[in-house]
Amino acid sequence: MLEDLSSSSDSDTSDSNFKDISSEIDQKPVKKGFFTKLKEGLSKTRNNIVSGIDNIFSAFTTIDDDFYEELEETLIMGDLGVHATMAIIQDLKEKVKTNKIKDPKECKSLLIESIKERMDLGENAYEFENQKSIVMLIGVNGVGKTTSVGKLAGLLKSQNKKVLMAAADTFRAAAIEQLTEWAHRTNSEIIAQHEGSDPAAVIFDAIAAAKARKTDVLICDTAGRLHNKKNLMAELGKIDRVIEREYSDAYRENLIVLDGTTGQNALSQLKEFKEVTNITGIILTKMDGTAKGGIAIAIQAEYGIPVKYIGVGEKVEDLQKFNSNDFVNALFDASNEE
Structure with a gap:
């Protein structure tokens, strides 16, 4: 049964367990704080x-x-x-x-x-922000995928975008619960069903809701079971068909979430998922404290797929757009922190 967990119906929780996104994002200067954490x-x-x-x-x-x-x-x-x-x-x-x-x-x-x-990402790396779009996050479990959905929602909300999240990782009940918590935390809306539901059905319902509510960006969490690629391929293929049929006019963005601490293993995961679906960008998580940060450079050279977001912590604002100047300056301890 469809469960629409919009923020408006749970406003009584905002003053206790969860913070409004504005209170977390609007602590200035975010960029300087992020650069310091990145460094x-x-x-x-x-x-x-x-x-x-x-x-x-x-x-x-x-x-x-x-x-x-x-x-x-x-x-x-x-x-x-x-x-x-x-x-x-x-x-x-x-x-x-x-x-x-x-x-x-x-x-x-x-x-x-x-x-x-x-x-360098070029001028059109974040074109999806300027159009009605659907963003799918894919990746194996444990890389911070569901958390990245929530953080990306928070980042877009801070840009005054109308955001809807879809909990299409129905393989794990914990993923649905976690994304619901992020919906509260970022004051976003979410479409979810129960554990074991058809992920494509969740996407179908989410698209209908996105159309009805004139959503700017629909962000979809997905399952990450690489041990059975055939099932994953069939699942993502079904989701693709639903999107093409029901939301063909929406801008498509498929972001793979990779754990920066895994180094070269992240390349292997990217290769596996690239065989299953089209990937337009990368979210590189857990870059705080890894000795393998050079993987951010390797990924783009190996596959020509840009790192679009980078994560350095647990807070909403700890996921930011990737900036090549900031990254390389932080890596080489360069003095110009622009």
Whole structure:
């Protein structure tokens, strides 16, 4: 049976168990606080990558093949991956040649510039915000998928968007309960059914509600059972058919949620899900305290799928849009925190 858990029917809880999203989001300056958390969160990655790079820059007096090989090995060991590393090294070589650089110490700024260029999202990365849209979050259990649905709802609500959430991960009762809590916490509306319901039926009902309520963004949680890819493929295929039939005029965004602490394993998960459905972007969670933050660079180089959001904590505002300048500045402890 359909359960519509809108925030208006539960307003009596807002002053006790849950905070209104405005009280959490509107603590300024959010960006500065987020950058600080990002910088702190990437400290292990920074120690893992940047200290090694700095050692190379100081140890070498000439820019030769040995210099590039040492730099290449350090980047690969820092979870940047082979594809990203090779592209970055090649670009660095071209910049060194063009700028006639002789001193290895002068390469650091060029290296930072090259990494930023490869992570730039372009102008249309968040086009779904400007249109009537449906956003599906996919990923294995345990990566912070359901939490990311709630946080994304909060982020969009802070931009005055009318948001509706769909609890289509019906495989776990805990996912439905958790998303319901996030609906209260972010003052959002939610469409949910009972555990074991047909996920496509939940999406069908959510689309009907989104149309009736003139929702800006419909955000859908989904199950993440990769151990039986055939069932997952059939489930997502059915959901796709429902969306195409019932909401074909909506902008589609499929975001995969990956745990930043898993490093190269995140690439494997992305590969598996990419075989099942079209993926338009990545939410990288748990970036606070991981030594494997270089995976953010590797992912985009390997598959050309951009990291669009990054998470560094448990609070609503701890999920923010990915900014390549902020990320690389935090990673390299750069002084310009713009």
